[in-house]
Amino acid sequence: MxxxxxxxxxxxxxxxxxxxxxALMDGGWSDVTVIGSAEALVTTLKKQDPDIVLIDLxxxxxxxxxxxxxxxxxxxxPVAMFVDHTDEAMTQAAISAGxxxxxxxxxxxxxxxxxxxxxxxxxxxxxxxxxxxDAAKRALSDRKTIDRAKGLLMQxxxxxxxxxxNLLRKTAMGQGRKVIEVATALxxxxxxxx
Amino acid sequence: xxxxxxxxxxxxxxxSAPLIIAQELKFAAEEGLDLHxxxxxxxxxxxxxxxxxxxxxxxxxSPMPIAMSLGLGGAFPKIDALMVLSVNxxxxxxxxxxxxxxxQAGWVNSFDNPQExxxxxxxxxxxxxxxxxxxxxxxxxMLLEYWLAQDPAFQPDRVDIITIAPPKMAEAVRxxxxxxxxxxxxxxxxxxxxxxxVLALPGASIWKFAPEKVLGARHDWxxxxxxxxxxxxxxxxxxxxxxxxxxxxxxxxEILARSQHLDLPDHAIDPALSGNIQTSAGAALTKTRxxxxxxxxxxxxxxxxxxxxIADRIAAWHGLDQxxxxxxxxxxxxxxxxxxxxxxxxxxxxxxxxxxxxxxxHQTAVASTKGEMILGPDTFFDGALFDIGSEKLVGx
Numbered sequence: 001m002x003x004x005x006x007x008x009x010x011x012x013x014x015x016x017x018x019x020x021x022x023a024l025m026d027g028g029w030s031d032v033t034v035i036g037s038a039e040a041l042v043t044t045l046k047k048q049d050p051d052i053v054l055i056d057l058x059x060x061x062x063x064x065x066x067x068x069x070x071x072x073x074x075x076x077x078p079v080a081m082f083v084d085h086t087d088e089a090m091t092q093a094a095i096s097a098g099x100x101x102x103x104x105x106x107x108x109x110x111x112x113x114x115x116x117x118x119x120x121x122x123x124x125x126x127x128x129x130x131x132x133x134d135a136a137k138r139a140l141s142d143r144k145t146i147d148r149a150k151g152l153l154m155q156x157x158x159x160x161x162x163x164x165x166n167l168l169r170k171t172a173m174g175q176g177r178k179v180i181e182v183a184t185a186l187x188x189x190x191x192x193x194x
Numbered sequence: 195x196x197x198x199x200x201x202x203x204x205x206x207x208x209x210s211a212p213l214i215i216a217q218e219l220k221f222a223a224e225e226g227l228d229l230h231x232x233x234x235x236x237x238x239x240x241x242x243x244x245x246x247x248x249x250x251x252x253x254x255x256s257p258m259p260i261a262m263s264l265g266l267g268g269a270f271p272k273i274d275a276l277m278v279l280s281v282n283x284x285x286x287x288x289x290x291x292x293x294x295x296x297x298q299a300g301w302v303n304s305f306d307n308p309q310e311x312x313x314x315x316x317x318x319x320x321x322x323x324x325x326x327x328x329x330x331x332x333x334x335x336m337l338l339e340y341w342l343a344q345d346p347a348f349q350p351d352r353v354d355i356i357t358i359a360p361p362k363m364a365e366a367v368r369x370x371x372x373x374x375x376x377x378x379x380x381x382x383x384x385x386x387x388x389x390x391x392v393l394a395l396p397g398a399s400i401w402k403f404a405p406e407k408v409l410g411a412r413h414d415w416x417x418x419x420x421x422x423x424x425x426x427x428x429x430x431x432x433x434x435x436x437x438x439x440x441x442x443x444x445x446x447x448e449i450l451a452r453s454q455h456l457d458l459p460d461h462a463i464d465p466a467l468s469g470n471i472q473t474s475a476g477a478a479l480t481k482t483r484x485x486x487x488x489x490x491x492x493x494x495x496x497x498x499x500x501x502x503x504i505a506d507r508i509a510a511w512h513g514l515d516q517x518x519x520x521x522x523x524x525x526x527x528x529x530x531x532x533x534x535x536x537x538x539x540x541x542x543x544x545x546x547x548x549x550x551x552x553x554x555x556h557q558t559a560v561a562s563t564k565g566e567m568i569l570g571p572d573t574f575f576d577g578a579l580f581d582i583g584s585e586k587l588v589g590x
Binding site for chain 1: 236238266267328330356357
């Protein structure tokens with residue numbers, strides 16, 4: 001694969017950064033640098049003069065990068081990609097994966113595209129893993145709360161576990177709320193009354 | 195009543211208050227708008243979302259619509275500034291170290307003396323000053339540069355302006371990465387209270403009437419949705435008017451503190467709204483009049499002369515033709531739409547859409563569509579007048 005592109009990745013989370021480097025290395029790009037924060041960005045950009053900068057769409061350091069692309073004295077100024085919709089499919093893919101990219105003016109699209117496709121795929125994988133992890137965590141904490149609420153009802157009303165759960169569910173349905181909301185309210189109230 | 199969903203992007207700063215109040219106090223609902231406020235992690239992200247059409251309106255730094263309309267930073271569509279959301283509300287601060295050296299040189303922090311402050315800054319620093327701002331196209335950067343450039347000791351290579359996200363500004367000063375900064379509240383107060391920074395000047399001491407944030411939207415979208423735009427402008431106008439009433443201040447602090455949109459404690463919100471600023475940890479409060487204005491003195495009117503002032507700075511930065519930049523800027527600041535949307539609900543309008551910026555040293559009565567209205571003060575610290583030279587309003 002034609003390489004020799006200098007790629008800079010701005011990513012504070014080490015695990016994610018490593019994944020992105022690995023993916024790019026596997027793709028044949030060897031000149032990849034990762035930095036974690038805006039402080040390093042200022043000096044690294046001057047020293048390294050990258051062809052492409054990859055950064056999370058939600059990273060607050062994007063504004064720092066944006067500024068550097070305007071004031072840097074380097075002959076090659078990275079400019080934000082995607083916002084001009086030059087490639088609609090790629091733009092949508094990048095946004096939904098949460099990726100933004102800054103590319104030095106005048107670089108051929110066919111040289112950049114494979115880098116972006118690789119990065120988009122990796123960002124998307126992370127997005128999916130993250131949302132699965134969040135969902136799993138939420139499910140676990142919801143279950144703990146519901147178990148506590150059931151316990152409180154069983155003790156107070158001398159009923160079985162199934163009855164306690166049915167009571168929670170009936171109350172939730174009657175009020176147009178979720179079971180977890182009713183359970184949380186009950187647990188909070190019980191804590192307050194203790 | 196059916197409501198129309200509207201998405202507005204914002205950054206969690208105190209001056210997003212008109213949008214939060216518009217939603218919380220149901221000004222939006224009264225106009226049939228189901229207003230969704232969408233928090234953004236950076237100005238770049240907010241800009242991209244507006245361009246992509248993910249949001250309809252945006253809380254923007256006043257130079258952003260002009261820079262975008264000039265195509266700086268990408269091939270953007272034209273962006274309109276429909277109205278001004280807030281005037282001033284920023285602070286300039288220094289690191290503990292710089293403030294100590296300035297103090298040794300005899301500087302006393304009165305929080306209102308730009309000349310003495312810049313003299314002390316330049317007298318006590320030999321290395322280039324590293325100064326943080328929140329975005330390249332921001333009033334923060336414009337005020338800083340305008341202020342420092344007037345100092346006799348100023349040379350372009352004595353300052354190095356860097357963009358840092360506002361929540362990171364305090365830490366960047368503490369760690370020694372920055373010597374100075376200009377930032378919107380609450381981040382100035384946070385830097386002073388928690389990170390040893392010293393607040394040296396309010397932005398208002400540089401220009402008493404600097405348009406800070408505007409309500410932005412895509413020009414083509416504005417053209418296609420005139421009724422929605424008018425409704426949104428009425429909503430924001432009413433919210434800004436509510437915020438401008440001193441009696442509402444305690445309630446405003448409470449609503450903003452409780453709102454999930456800001457996620458800040460009330461002690462971080464109070465300084466900007468009250469103008470009582472603690473310039474360093476342990477210092478007594480310094481009262482600044484008109485520290486942050488949401489409504490008074492026709493604050494919401496998007497003056498085309500303000501747009502031209504901004505355009506001149508951007509033109510100088512990027513080597514653009516001044517007349518071209520001004521023409522784009524004037525087209526972006528929609529004083530015409532402001533009149534069309536708000537005159538029918540009885541809002542008094544100035545007689546012209548341009549004024550001589552810097553001409554009003556005090557609150558001044560000027561001719562308006564309903565007789566007379568109060569404007570100003572709008573002076574620059576150096577007494578300059580910015581006169582774009584066509585038909586405009588002069589204070590009398």
